[in-house]
Amino acid sequence: MDLLLTFNTFLHEKLDYKNKGFVNSTTIDSRSKTGTIMATVIAIDLSVSMIKKIKNPETNETYTLLQFAEHGINTLLDYLAVHSRLELVAVVTFSHTCDILCSFTRDYESIKNKITHLDFQTDTHYPPVIQTINYLVHRELSNSITCQVIMITDGNCYRGLRQPDITPFLFPGKLIVVPLGEVSTIYKNNYNSNxxxxxxxxxxxxxxxxxxxxVAKVFEKIAIEIYVPCIAMLQCGHLKSDVHLIPPPMPYTKAADFEIMTYCISNELNIIGFLESSKVECPATFSRHFVLPQQFSDECIESNSKSSQIPSFCVLLHDALKAENMMALCQLNSNWFGLLVSWVDNKNKSNLILIVLEPGTNAIPWLGDIQNLTLTPTETETENNDPQIKKLSNKCSYNQPQLVWIKEASLQTDIHRILRQARKIPDKVLSFYKELNRIRKAAIAYGFKDLLTGIANLLELECSNLPEGTHPDCALQLTHAAMVLRKPWAMDSKYTLSPLIIK
Known part of the structure; x- marks a missing residue:
């Protein structure tokens, strides 16, 4: 069902942006796929009750509740701009319905500009807010991403958010409600709980x-509680560096036979060895975090010293791992380990990433007990004291015969590949049908047969939007493929969709 929802969303975006080319405008960047991401959703109440005016004793001026809300949001965004600049923030507005005002972005100034032009609507209903936020996080990030939700409304939230049809979020995170107005005290006393x-x-x-x-004090308190920076000491022998982990790592909780065990990352990250990337592959991961050098002191800033002129072990480690294609094995705490790797995003920007493994000395099963790892034995030398070079007997194959659609990104990538091949017909006609048959057979194997109809719609849409000068065979092949995908025999996994023979 999640994949079907993902593809329906994907198809809807294709139809909306058909005149702009095949671009998924809601994709943030590939950092969301690594888990190294922080996200916050701000929900603003636009009901009639938010138009109530209250006199500010400090300035003797009158403000609406919405203006108080805008001041609190600006305070929060100013805090993020200084202490947590990688935080992605989205804004939704709600009353009887819920609308997305601003998708996830790090442009805090654009958010400030948008919230100054809000119009009041009708009464408040809370279930659409939860549904819209679930959809927004699922569409743009992932249900595995931790996302905090800050809801600003009037005091009636005490009654509304306790309705029986209010369901929790589908992603890890907390809902923090900031009620404004004098009525909040009434409901707070009735329920006697926050x-x-x-x-x-x-x-x-x-x-x-x-x-x-x-109001500003409340939002500062929320920011200090939620966006707590994690500062640690990265050490390898005599080399040290203060680093900032983003997002802050969460404690790991594991249920044992007779107790619940909780692991916390130490403030000292000790590198105990190095491993070749090819030997580590893809172990089970608890979380991933950016490792950034701690900000330079005020003295360096005042003296106009450039960051490139200041030596940093963190930068040295990143460049060394990138050049040697290796990973650093790091001890996070007793019987808890992680990997430091150099990771390149879709913009060819390289970052140092901490991969937190599951606690235990057997976190990478094919390597055995981590505590038993030793240095690589010395290579045998020939009579001329030249090192003997060992050559691998077999080459690794990166061909993937089966398609795996665990996350929406994998499905979108495969569909993008089909359309890229389609635009290059007739030169890529064989590659186009090869990829189309792979996805068709995978969809049949997974019972995802609605995907075939969706691909047929995409091919017809692509055919109607072909630019001038395109080879006529391209339109014929796309029409032929879309027509065959709707036939009953296309649901047979043994059937192979063949190109149209054009005389």
Whole structure:
């Protein structure tokens, strides 16, 4: 069902952006696929109750609740701009329905500009808010990404968020509700609790009477509690460097036979060895984090010293791992290990990444007990004291006969590949049908037969939008493939879709 929802969304975006080429405009970047990402969704109430005006005792001026909300959001964004600049922020507005005002972005100034032009609507309904946020995170990031949700509304949230039809989020994270207005105290006293049902989160409100400084204080408190920086010491022998882990690593909780064990990462990350990347492959991963050098001191900034002129072990390690194609084995705590790797994103920007493995000394099963790893034995030397070079007997094959669609990115990549081949027909006609048959057989094997109809629609749409000067065989082949995909025999896994013979 998740893959079907993903493809339907994918097809909808294709139809919306058919005049702009085949581009998925909602994709953030490949960092979201590594897990090294932080995300926050801000939900703003636009109901009629938010138009209520309150006099600010500090300035003797009158503000609406929405203006108080805008001031609190600006305070939060200013904090992120200084202390957590990699945080992705999205904004949704809600009343009787919920709309996406701003997708996930790091351009905090654009968010400030958008929230200054909001219009009031009708009464508030909370279920659409949860549904829209679930859809937004699932579409642009992943349900495995931790995402914090900050909801700004009036005091009626105490009643609305305790409705029986309110369900938790589909992704890990907490809902923090900031109610504004005097009515919040009434509902707070009735329920005598700040906790939301189903473990969704909690409610925190500014002190009354409401002022701009008190609203800013609440949002500063939220920012300090949520966006806690993780500073650690990266050490290898005598080389040391203060580093910043983004996002901050979470504790690992594991249920044992008679107790629940919790592991926390130490403030000292000790490198205990190096491994070839080809030997590590893809072990089970708990989380991934950017490893950035700690900010330089104020003295360096005042003296206009450039960062490239300041030696950093973190930069040295990154360049060495990248050049040698190796990974650094790092001890995070007792019986807990991680890997430091050089990772390149889709913009060819290289970053140092910490891959946190599952606790235990057997986190990489094919290497055995990590504590028993030793240095590579010395190569046997010939009579001339020249090292004997060992040549691999077999070459690794990177051909993937089966298609795996665990995440939406894999499915979108395969469909993109089909359309790229389609645009190069007739030169790539054989490659086009080869990729089309691979996806068709995989969809039949997974029971994902609706995918065939969706691909047929995409091929017809691509055919209608072919640019001028395209070879006429391209339109004929796309029409032929779309027509055959809708035939009953196309559902047979033994059938092979062949190119149209053009005389």
């Amino acid at each position: 906790e939301l049902p189903n473990g969704m989160g909690y409610i925190t409100s500014p002190e009354l009477p409401l002022t701009l400084s008190k």
